[in-house]
Amino acid sequence: xxxxxxxxxxxxxxxxxxxxxxxxxxxxxxxxxxxxxxxxxxxxxxxxxxxxxxxxxxxxxxxxxxxxxxxxxxxxxxxxxxxxxxxxxxxxxxxxxxxxxxxxxxxxxxxxxxxxxxxxxxxxxxxxxxxxxxxxxxxxxxxxxxxxxxxxxxxxxxxxxxxxxxxxxxxxxxxxxxxxxxxxxxxxxxxxxxxxxxxxxxxxxxxxxxxxxxxxxxxxxxxxxxxxxxxxxxxxxxxxxxxxxxxxxxxxxxxxxxxxxxxxxxxxxxxxxxxxxxxxxxxxxxxxxxxxxxxxxxxxxxxxxxxxxxxxxxxxxxxxxxxxxxxxxxxxxxxxxxxxxxxxxxxxxxxxxxxxxxxxxxxxxxxxxxxxxxxxxxxxxxxxxxxxxxxxxxxxxxxxxxxxxxxxxxxxxxxxxxxxxxxxxxxxxxxxxxxxxxxxxxxxxxxxxxxxxxxxxxxxxxxxxxxxxxxxxxxxxxxxxxxx
Numbered sequence: 001x002x003x004x005x006x007x008x009x010x011x012x013x014x015x016x017x018x019x020x021x022x023x024x025x026x027x028x029x030x031x032x033x034x035x036x037x038x039x040x041x042x043x044x045x046x047x048x049x050x051x052x053x054x055x056x057x058x059x060x061x062x063x064x065x066x067x068x069x070x071x072x073x074x075x076x077x078x079x080x081x082x083x084x085x086x087x088x089x090x091x092x093x094x095x096x097x098x099x100x101x102x103x104x105x106x107x108x109x110x111x112x113x114x115x116x117x118x119x120x121x122x123x124x125x126x127x128x129x130x131x132x133x134x135x136x137x138x139x140x141x142x143x144x145x146x147x148x149x150x151x152x153x154x155x156x157x158x159x160x161x162x163x164x165x166x167x168x169x170x171x172x173x174x175x176x177x178x179x180x181x182x183x184x185x186x187x188x189x190x191x192x193x194x195x196x197x198x199x200x201x202x203x204x205x206x207x208x209x210x211x212x213x214x215x216x217x218x219x220x221x222x223x224x225x226x227x228x229x230x231x232x233x234x235x236x237x238x239x240x241x242x243x244x245x246x247x248x249x250x251x252x253x254x255x256x257x258x259x260x261x262x263x264x265x266x267x268x269x270x271x272x273x274x275x276x277x278x279x280x281x282x283x284x285x286x287x288x289x290x291x292x293x294x295x296x297x298x299x300x301x302x303x304x305x306x307x308x309x310x311x312x313x314x315x316x317x318x319x320x321x322x323x324x325x326x327x328x329x330x331x332x333x334x335x336x337x338x339x340x341x342x343x344x345x346x347x348x349x350x351x352x353x354x355x356x357x358x359x360x361x362x363x364x365x366x367x368x369x370x371x372x373x374x375x376x377x378x379x380x381x382x383x384x385x386x387x388x389x390x391x392x393x394x395x396x397x398x399x400x401x402x403x404x405x406x407x408x409x410x411x412x413x414x415x416x417x418x419x420x421x422x423x424x425x426x427x428x429x430x431x432x433x434x435x436x437x438x439x440x441x442x443x444x445x446x447x448x449x450x451x452x453x454x455x456x457x458x459x460x461x462x463x464x465x466x467x468x469x470x471x472x473x474x475x476x477x478x479x480x481x482x483x484x
Contacts, residue, residue, distance in 0.1 A: 061219060061312045062212060065282050069313040072278045073109040075290055093304075093436055094411045096329040103325055104308045104434060107318040110274065116266040116305040118440050120415075122403075122447060124243045127234075127261045128157055134232045134263075135161035141171040143227040143276040145204075147220070147417075148239035149176035151190040155240050163197040171200070175279055177221050178203035185246050202283045219312050221279065222428040224417050225272055233269035235416060235433060236261030237339075237404045250370055253398060260337075260403035260447065262415045262433065264305070271307035275431050278309070303437035310418065311429030317344070319418045319432055320425040323406065324350045326434075330359055330408045335448050337364040339402045340371065341378040342421035342478075348381055355388035364451045366401045367394035374421065376477035379470075386460040393455035401451065407444045412436050415444075 101112045121127050135142055135158065142165055151159050166172050174194055181187055181203055194201045204221040226234040238259040244250050245257060264272065274290060281287045310318030327334055327350040334354050341363065343351075355361045363385065369375035382392055395401035406414040416432035418424045 066313055068282050069278060072274070072281060072287075072290070094329075094331075094409065097412060097436060100322070100325055100329070100412075100434065101306060104306050104318075104322060107314065107316055107321065108308045108310070110271045110307050110309075112304050112306040112434075112436075113267040113271065114302065114304050116264060116268045116303040116435065116437075118303055118305070118435060118437075119263040120440075120443050120447060121236075121261045121263060122259075122450075124154075124238070124257075124259060127236075127238050127259065128155060130261075130263060131226055131234055132157040132161040134226070134228050134234070135165050137232070138165045138168075138170045138228045140229050141173065142229075143173050143225070143273060143280075144240075145175040145221075145223055145225050145276050145279060146240040147177045147222045147224060148180045148184055148241050148245070149174070149190065150184050150186050150241040150246070151193050152186055152242050152246070154242040158240060159193050159197075162199060163193075166197040166199060172197065173276075173280060174199050174201045175204050175221075175276070175283065176201075178206040179217065179220060182207075184241065202280075204279060204283055206283075218423075218427065220428050221311070222417055222424060223275065223279070223309075223431050225276060225431070227269060227273045227276060230270050230273050231265065233264040233272040234261055235264070235272060235431065237402050237417065245370075247370060253368075255368070255370060255398050255400055257400045257402040258395070260405060260415065264433070266302065266305070268305040268307060268433070271305075272431075272433075275307060275309045278313075279429070282313070303435045303440055305433055305435045307431060307433050309429070309431045310425075312427060313429065317426050319430055320344055320346060322414070322432065322434070323347055323420065323425075326406060326408055326412065326414065327351060327354055330354055332409050333360040333407075335362050335364070335407045335445075336420065337401065337403050337405050337448070337451065338420040339366055339369070339400060339404070340374050340419040340421040340424070341365050341381065342374055342423075343381065344422060344425055347420055347425070348384065351390055352384055352388040355385065355390040358389075360391075361389065362391040362393060362448075362452075364393045364395060364401060364448070364455065366397075366399070367456065368397045368400065370400060373477050376470075376474045378421070380474040380478035382458065382463055383460070386458070386463060392458040393452055394458055395451060395455045399454075403447075405444065407441050407448065410438050410441055413441050413444050 105111055121130055142162060144162070149155075162172050162174075172194075181190075191201065205219060207217050209217075224235060224238060224240075236259065238261050239245075243256040243259075247255070250256070277288045277290060308318055308322055310320075324346045327336075327347070334351070336351070351361060351363070365378065369378075385392060404416060404419055408414075413435050414432050415435070416430065418428075418430035418432055424430055
């Protein structure tokens with residue numbers, strides 16, 4: 001037998017061993033669709049498959065970070081009220097909502113709280129101005145956490161307000177995602193401004209391949225929030241950066257991002273702060289006081305609200321479970337807004353089932369996108385939705401609809417940072433706020449009416465006529481999205 005034959009046999013044995021190892025390793029606690037995609041990659045392109053799996057094959061954060069998350073949850077459970085809906089107006093809820101409140105509590109440890117004031121803000125300049133105005137009222141501390149945080153001409157009012165607050169002796173704590181800090185412009189200027197005002201500033205999930213060689217670098221903290229003195233909170237889809245995100249391609253195409261933020265007052269703001277406290281503890285080992293709110297008497301003119309954090313520091317895909325359960329419980333209407341729609345099969349089937357039940361189901365997405373692979377992957381889901389009677393609205397260019405929210409029937413709204421794509425549902429650290437109250441849902445319906453007026457409805461007939469090369473590209477990109 002020649003040496004060439006021996007090498008061939010050795011390579012074949014090595015390939016089989018890699019496949020067997022991958023079959024056991026990849027399939028452990030992984031969705032079947034994801035496991036199959038990884039195995040196909042390893043089988044047909046073994047070298048590339050193994051390298052990619054070693055880089056991004058595990059979706060867990062290191063044990064120390066998961067332990068910190070559990071510690072904060074244990075303390076929240078010890079300090080928070082015993083009832084799942086303590087103080088909230090369960091008698092006014094739809095009959096299915098208590099089970100969702102229990103779900104969120106079991107997943108994220110935070111209860112439903114009453115006496116919430118919520119204000120929807122849809123204009124970019126108004127969001128910046130409102131945050132800056134609230135920071136100017138700070139007396140004790142301001143907590144700022146954004147996936148993307150950039151000092152530029154648009155965001156300068158917020159940084160200026162932080163500087164004024166720091167000069168008054170207010171503690172300023174700031175977190176931003178490390179990879180985003182490296183990818184976007186004005187990094188040195190942003191750090192300099194924060195340093196000169198005396199802010200305590202830390203990057204989240206810092207990329208340290210030598211210290212953390214086993215953590216995949218694409219596990220990111222995608223949360224956006226501002227908390228002022230535990231009294232006022234902001235969260236939603238906006239990153240603290242100009243609406244064009246300083247992307248060269250976006251500037252050439254005239255793209256700009258349309259957002260939705262919610263301004264909150266009431267006890268639920270402390271739940272928003274608890275999310276910040278957890279992230280601060282993860283990055284600094286400094287566990288800030290968990291000052292849980294006392295329970296006021298319920299005000300009939302205000303909302304009940306509950307914060308649900310999610311991400312790879314939890315044992316479950318929290319937001320995925322919340323979205324699926326909410327859609328399945330809808331009785332009349334479901335409206336979903338997501339800039340990136342590459343869902344887990346659970347979410348896709350929930351929307352298809354809702355449409356097949358005869359509910360009024362609509363999905364708002366952008367006509368264009370800044371992300372090539374995600375854009376084409378999400379298009380592969382449209383046909384099944386359209387056949388089930390789901391109405392798809394394409395928000396017209398050059399605006400990228402970046403808002404993230406759901407409204408269910410006339411009673412419940414979910415607003416926050418999570419896209420309905422696999423990355424947000426399983427790999428990114430996110431947060432959503434579930435709110436029960438017809439007034440807020442009515443206001444969110446007006447926002448959706450505005451989306452509809454600025455969108456083009458996609459029909460099944462039009463979709464089936466698209467070129468075959470586009471169909472092929474969409475399906476290929478869908479396959480790559482399963483590699484998680």
